[in-house]
Amino acid sequence: MEPSINLRHAIEQRRAVRSFEPTLIPSVILSEILRLGMRSPSAFNLQPWRFIILRNLDSKEKLQACAFNQKQVTEAPVVLICCSDRRVAEPDYIESVIQLGRDQDAIxxxxxDHIRTAISNTFEKHPSFEGIEAWTNRQAMLAVAHIMIVAQAYGVDSCPMEGFIASEVKAEFNIPKEVDVCCLLALGYAAKPFKKYGGRFSVEQVCYAESYGKDWKS
Ligand SMILES: Cc1cc2nc3c(=O)[nH]c(=O)nc-3n(C[C@H](O)[C@H](O)[C@H](O)COP(=O)(O)O)c2cc1C
Known part of the structure; x- marks a missing residue:
């Protein structure tokens, strides 16, 4: 099933939608959005992202109560609670990732052996991150970005949200203590009029050449 919108248009059309139509997302499209979203990269292919998919109104009402009553949570036909699992550093889990690669003839x-050593070094010394939550969050948010762009390519709008109380979401949805909630992602079809584009800083304002602060010119 091919997306109806090309990549450039999908990226340019995506808005964080604050109001959704009640139209449901066909389950084949939702499945494909999730499948392609999970093709996101992750360090050592550990894939620490986890998603709780809410479609029932009573689940969405519970979530809305933990999310400052944001109306997109109940209006959207689908809301993902996007999580990251710190337990991916455990040996059994690492072995399951190695087995996955073996099944594909990729490992x-x-x-x-190299991966086992490299992963344990990374988690013992973690030179590129402060705490494991920062690391798992980093990976999971890349998957969220993938999902948003893939969804848009299928004409499905989205709204990422960090306006929620994590402890309440965790308690309400049985999320284990080693799992963090990264964001919520509402998915559905935007109600018109669409939210206006808020603009972006120019490439020159946010990109540097060779060293931080040095002007970038293409
Ligand atoms: C991590 C993250 C958290 C956000 N949290 C919320 C939120 O709680 N509620 C909301 O309405 N929008 C939220 N947004 C949407 C931003 O406000 C929106 O992306 C930004 O204003 C740019 O608009 P655009 O995405 O339509 O271009 C969030 C976006 C991100 C990436």
Missing amino acids: NDTYA
């Missing part, structure tokens, strides 16, 4: 014994 041999030498590479498996």
Whole structure:
């Protein structure tokens, strides 16, 4: 099933939607959005993202109560509670990722040993992140970005939200203590009129050449 909107248009058309039509997302389209979203990259292919998919109104009402009553939570036909699981650093989990790679013929014994060492070094010394939550969050949010762009390519609008009380969401939806809630993602069809584009800083304002602060010119 091919998306109806090309990549450039999908990126340019995506808005954080604050109001949704009641129209449902066909389940084949939702499945494809999730499948392609999970093609997102992650360090060592550990894929720490986890998603709770809400479609029932009573679940969405519970979530809305933890999300400062944001109306998109109940209006949208689908809301994802986007989580990241810190337990991906555990040996059993790492072995399951190695097995996944073996099943695809992508990992041999030498590479498996290399990964085991590299992963344990990363989590012991973590030179590129402060705490494991920052690391798992980083990976999960990339998957969220993938989902938003893929959804838009299928004509499905979205709204990412960090306006929620994490402890309440965790308690309400049985989320284990080692799992963090990264954001909520409402998915559906935007009610008109669409929210206006708020603009972006120019590439020159946010990109630097070779060293931070040095002017970038294409
Ligand atoms: C991590 C994150 C959290 C956000 N939280 C909320 C939120 O709680 N409620 C909301 O209405 N919009 C939220 N937004 C949407 C932003 O306000 C929106 O992306 C931004 O204003 C730019 O608008 P655009 O996405 O339509 O271009 C969030 C966006 C991101 C990426």
